[in-house]
Amino acid sequence: MIDEIRAARDEALAAVRQADSLESVIALDPQLLGKKGRLAQLKTQLGKLDTIDEKKVAGQAVNEALQAVAAAFAARRAELGDAALAAQVRAERLDLTEYVGKPTRGHAHLVTQAWERLEDVFIGMGFQVAEGPEVETDWHNFEALNMPIGHPARGEWDTLFVDHAAPGDEPGRTVLRTHTSPVQIRTMLEQEPPIYIVAPGRVFRRDTPDATHMPVFHQIEGLVIDRDITMADLAGTIEAFTKAFFGSEFSSRLRPSFFPFTEPSAEFDIQRPDGSWLELGGCGMVHPNVLEAGGLDPEQWSGFAFGFGIDRMAVMRHQIADIRDMFVDDIRFIEQF
Numbered sequence: 001m002i003d004e005i006r007a008a009r010d011e012a013l014a015a016v017r018q019a020d021s022l023e024s025v026i027a028l029d030p031q032l033l034g035k036k037g038r039l040a041q042l043k044t045q046l047g048k049l050d051t052i053d054e055k056k057v058a059g060q061a062v063n064e065a066l067q068a069v070a071a072a073f074a075a076r077r078a079e080l081g082d083a084a085l086a087a088q089v090r091a092e093r094l095d096l097t098e099y100v101g102k103p104t105r106g107h108a109h110l111v112t113q114a115w116e117r118l119e120d121v122f123i124g125m126g127f128q129v130a131e132g133p134e135v136e137t138d139w140h141n142f143e144a145l146n147m148p149i150g151h152p153a154r155g156e157w158d159t160l161f162v163d164h165a166a167p168g169d170e171p172g173r174t175v176l177r178t179h180t181s182p183v184q185i186r187t188m189l190e191q192e193p194p195i196y197i198v199a200p201g202r203v204f205r206r207d208t209p210d211a212t213h214m215p216v217f218h219q220i221e222g223l224v225i226d227r228d229i230t231m232a233d234l235a236g237t238i239e240a241f242t243k244a245f246f247g248s249e250f251s252s253r254l255r256p257s258f259f260p261f262t263e264p265s266a267e268f269d270i271q272r273p274d275g276s277w278l279e280l281g282g283c284g285m286v287h288p289n290v291l292e293a294g295g296l297d298p299e300q301w302s303g304f305a306f307g308f309g310i311d312r313m314a315v316m317r318h319q320i321a322d323i324r325d326m327f328v329d330d331i332r333f334i335e336q337f
């Protein structure tokens with residue numbers, strides 16, 4: 001009996017060793033360790049042995065043999081399992097560099113590019129960059145700019161109101177700034193003249209988007225306050241800017257206009273090399289009421305201001321037919337620049 005047990009054990013161990021795949025080792029399980037296996041069969045025959053001692057020795061031998069086979073089986077199964085996993089990983093391995101291709105680099109948005117170029121040109125002309133909040137008080141956006149409550153000119157800015165009341169504002173009066181002009185007021189209140197600033201920023205109007213309008217767009221404001229500033233300084237600054245930004249083949253002109261916060265007021269246009277004119281923005285001499293709202297004495301100080309759209313510059317520079325294209329984030333559009 002003992003010899004038979006040993007033979008069955010060695011045969012089982014050999015079978016385990018010879019299994020060369022995970023499936024084949026798993027298939028051995030019932031045959032080696034199951035009820036119908038040779039060792040299990042021998043176990044059932046223990047009762048036929050004559051003496052208690054013989055039964056004890058043989059029983060122990062069968063158990064030890066089963067344990068040895070089970071351990072060998074588990075070890076081989078783990079080994080083949082690891083190998084199978086490694087083979088699978090190797091087979092399914094992806095060389096991701098093939099798919100990424102050449103590294104792609106993004107770039108600043110067209111509006112950001114125009115914004116930064118504008119800043120560069122004005123900094124080159126001796127201006128500093130100022131900024132103000134996008135959520136603005138009625139006072140800064142309108143009243144201090146010579147548009148008291150009820151002033152008809154307020155209607156020209158299709159204003160978006162916010163529920164939140166800014167400090168010092170009655171509820172329902174706080175606005176999303178409709179232009180960058182409130183930065184004029186904030187700058188005058190914050191710093192002593194002489195003031196030479198530009199204030200680029202985002203502005204908001206209740207407009208339905210179309211090819212030339214967006215409810216959110218960008219402007220750049222300019223403000224100069226010094227002694228003896230005249231309309232000639234304004235015209236000269238606009239002309240110098242036009243040549244620096246667009247090129248020496250471009251020139252500019254001022255046309256009479258009206259804004260409550262400048263007196264006199266003008267629109268400024270630029271002339272393209274082909275002779276055609278394009279309206280760019282508004283400007284004028286800072287109104288005495290605005291200087292006073294900014295804490296300045298109109299007898300001592302004078303200045304000019306201008307404001308124009310940045311988005312329009314980007315559109316012009318890249319000959320974009322529809323301004324909305326700049327904001328839909330279609331990769332096919334963006335990739336062109």
Ligand code: PHE
Pocket residue numbers: 178179180181221259262281282283284305306307308
């Ligand atoms: N704030 C004006 C607008 O949004 C433009 C402007 C700025 C006009 C400064 C005159 C002076 O239309």
